[in-house]
Amino acid sequence: MEEGRQINVGVLGATGTVGQRFVTLLSAHPWFVIHKLGASPRSAGKTYREACSWKQATAMPAGVKGMVVQECKAEHFADCAIVFSGLDADAAGDIETAFRAAELAVFSNAKNYRRDPNVPLIVPFVNPGHLAIIPQQQALHSPPLHKGFIVTNANCSTTGIVIPLAALERAFGPLELLLVTTMQAISGAGYPGVSSLDILDNIVPHIGGEEEKIEWETLKILGGLTETETEGGGGLKAFDMHARHPLRVSAACNRVPVIDGHTECVSVRFARRPPPSPQQVREALAAFTPDAKALGCPSAPRYTITVHEEPDRPQPRLDRGYQDGAGVSVGRVRQCPVLDIKFVVLSNNVSIGAATSSIINAELAVLKGVVPA
Numbered sequence: 393m394e395e396g397r398q399i400n401v402g403v404l405g406a407t408g409t410v411g412q413r414f415v416t417l418l419s420a421h422p423w424f425v426i427h428k429l430g431a432s433p434r435s436a437g438k439t440y441r442e443a444c445s446w447k448q449a450t451a452m453p454a455g456v457k458g459m460v461v462q463e464c465k466a467e468h469f470a471d472c473a474i475v476f477s478g479l480d481a482d483a484a485g486d487i488e489t490a491f492r493a494a495e496l497a498v499f500s501n502a503k504n505y506r507r508d509p510n511v512p513l514i515v516p517f518v519n520p521g522h523l524a525i526i527p528q529q530q531a532l533h534s535p536p537l538h539k540g541f542i543v544t545n546a547n548c549s550t551t552g553i554v555i556p557l558a559a560l561e562r563a564f565g566p567l568e569l570l571l572v573t574t575m576q577a578i579s580g581a582g583y584p585g586v587s588s589l590d591i592l593d594n595i596v597p598h599i600g601g602e603e604e605k606i607e608w609e610t611l612k613i614l615g616g617l618t619e620t621e622t623e624g625g626g627g628l629k630a631f632d633m634h635a636r637h638p639l640r641v642s643a644a645c646n647r648v649p650v651i652d653g654h655t656e657c658v659s660v661r662f663a664r665r666p667p668p669s670p671q672q673v674r675e676a677l678a679a680f681t682p683d684a685k686a687l688g689c690p691s692a693p694r695y696t697i698t699v700h701e702e703p704d705r706p707q708p709r710l711d712r713g714y715q716d717g718a719g720v721s722v723g724r725v726r727q728c729p730v731l732d733i734k735f736v737v738l739s740n741n742v743s744i745g746a747a748t749s750s751i752i753n754a755e756l757a758v759l760k761g762v763v764p765a
């Protein structure tokens with residue numbers, strides 16, 4: 393990335409929970425400059441200040457207050473090199489496809505294209521190599537210039553766990569079994585989210601579709617790209633989740649009365665015997681240095697995984713704001729009498745679970761030359 397170079401970006405769904413986090417982070421970004429904001433037809437034509445019910449702890453950035461919110465039509469965003477999407481999933485499918493067809497680079501939080509074998513599902517500290525599928529996606533979906541593409545990031549609960557899981561696989565080889573129980577914040581449901589009468593003084597032991605997403609997304613992210621022979625003879629890359637990754641996953645998801653920050657209790661079994669000790673696991677987690685850090689992504693946190701020694705950490709209220717929510721916190725690493733090792737993960741669902749991941753994915757794409765700098 394050329395020194396001092398600025399890249400125009402747009403934010404779709406800019407008025408929502410994730411969109412507001414995008415706006416906050418991008419307003420202070422060294423490369424990306426917010427050029428356009430988009431939301432539903434209900435908000436289009438209003439200034440951002442009028443359209444948005446601002447829920448961030450910091451003030452709305454001065455530079456966006458007077459910007460006029462656009463309808464999410466590609467022609468309004470034609471002069472953006474990158475578009476970040478915090479769109480509601482009901483709207484994201486058609487809009488993101490239209491933006492890709494209009495030759496735009498889309499970095500999406502929505503679930504719609506995560507399963508598509510030609511769309512990378514990227515957690516930036518885990519599988520940036522999956523950006524390699526983009527030329528194939530462009531050839532299929534982005535004629536005539538082959539410039540447009542969609543990159544998705546993962547479900548927020550998946551993101552929180554795959555970061556420590558990737559660190560463990562890098563140090564100790566493949567994982568065989570994973571059991572995870574989540575305690576997910578209300579902000580994960582967007583704004584206005586779960587009604588107060590449902591969530592105060594309560595726990596809701598069901599989040600629609602969440603367990604299935606954790607179970608398959610983990611395999612796509614930790615799995616690899618494989619070459620398959622096509623009729624014409626050329627090698628075609630594809631995500632071959634199950635064949636590549638031996639892991640079996642079971643997730644149980646709960647909504648709890650916490651505003652931000654998903655807490656997850658994880659137990660794992662390693663394929664290699666004997667398994668590592670809790671102390672070896674702590675050291676491997678703390679030492680984990682992802683490519684995003686080595687390559688110099690400006691939004692990568694100093695510590696990807698913070699390992700707590702205190703017996704009562706991590707906690708959402710105390711740990712979700714550390715490093716602006718860009719890393720994950722792990723604690724209570726101990727022996728599991730049923731599998732091998734168990735621990736607790738805390739991740740900020742709106743930051744590393746959503747907007748921060750998308751932004752680092754875009755930084756990686758710029759540094760790797762996928763998006764021209």
Ligand SMILES: NC(=O)C1=CN([C@@H]2O[C@H](COP(=O)(O)OP(=O)(O)OC[C@H]3O[C@@H](n4cnc5c(N)ncnc54)[C@H](OP(=O)(O)O)[C@@H]3O)[C@@H](O)[C@H]2O)C=CC1
Pocket residue numbers: 404405406407408409410411430431432433434435436464477478479480481483484501502503546547548579580581582583584741742745746
């Ligand atoms: N919250 C979280 O922790 C996480 C969320 N996600 C995903 O990110 C996406 C955004 O989530 P979140 O911010 O929580 O959701 P919100 O409900 O808070 O925001 C949704 C946004 O989508 C816009 N929108 C709704 N309908 C349309 C439409 N027809 N056309 C254009 N824009 C529309 C809304 O605009 P308007 O204000 O005008 O209605 C708003 O800006 C979702 O797909 C979600 O699943 C992923 C990971 C974590």
Ligand SMILES: N[C@@H](CC(=O)OP(=O)(O)O)C(=O)O
Pocket residue numbers: 481501502503546547548549576577579580581599602605741
């Ligand atoms: N379902 C998550 C947030 C979310 O929107 O996930 P997804 O992007 O996978 O639909 C939660 O409620 O905490």
